[in-house]
Amino acid sequence: MSAPETVPAVGRGRRELTYAVLLCLAGAGLAFWAVTRTWSVELTARGSLPPSRHARTGADLLPWVSALAVVGLAGAGAVLATRGRVRRLVGVLLTGLGLAVAAGGGYGLTEGGVSRQWPALVLAGGLLAATGGVLTALRGAGWPAMGARYERAHRPAGPPGDADRPAVERGTRDAWEALDRGEDPTVS
Numbered sequence: 001m002s003a004p005e006t007v008p009a010v011g012r013g014r015r016e017l018t019y020a021v022l023l024c025l026a027g028a029g030l031a032f033w034a035v036t037r038t039w040s041v042e043l044t045a046r047g048s049l050p051p052s053r054h055a056r057t058g059a060d061l062l063p064w065v066s067a068l069a070v071v072g073l074a075g076a077g078a079v080l081a082t083r084g085r086v087r088r089l090v091g092v093l094l095t096g097l098g099l100a101v102a103a104g105g106g107y108g109l110t111e112g113g114v115s116r117q118w119p120a121l122v123l124a125g126g127l128l129a130a131t132g133g134v135l136t137a138l139r140g141a142g143w144p145a146m147g148a149r150y151e152r153a154h155r156p157a158g159p160p161g162d163a164d165r166p167a168v169e170r171g172t173r174d175a176w177e178a179l180d181r182g183e184d185p186t187v188s
Contacts, residue, residue, distance in 0.1 A: 098130025
């Protein structure tokens with residue numbers, strides 16, 4: 001029997017990065033969706049009239065949970081956009097954020113008169129996001145980062161003149177050429 005082939009470090013890092021981002025997106029998305037569902041319905045007696053119904057969502061009961069879920073969605077993008085120690089710090093923040101969302105779901109489960117399915121999904125979503133955060137905090141420093149083509153190129157300082165003005169001030173052709181090079185033609 002031959003020894004199993006080892007997966008190259010770059011391939012493993014990309015796969016782990018993908019898993020972490022998907023865990024964060026799925027967890028935060030699930031929590032946000034579940035917190036916007038109707039958790040309870042209050043009936044108010046109105047004498048001989050039919051009772052009035054007042055539906056309350058999880059966001060009505062725990063408004064901070066939906067805000068944290070949106071931050072978790074943004075944090076998944078931050079995992080992609082950062083590298084090294086900053087990515088690990090984002091992972092720690094996502095872990096705390098996911099645990100806070102899970103705590104909101106757990107609190108919703110303890111409330112009386114509340115449907116149990118939606119807080120349970122918020123709890124599960126928070127735990128998924130926290131898992132993605134833990135994975136990022138532990139392994140994220142070695143994952144591949146976005147390429148240099150996403151970074152703004154440094155232009156050497158030269159004598160002031162026509163080249164220092166924004167491309168849109170130099171003419172239409174220069175503006176289009178700047179766009180072709182991936183530069184912002186409105187910035188000098």
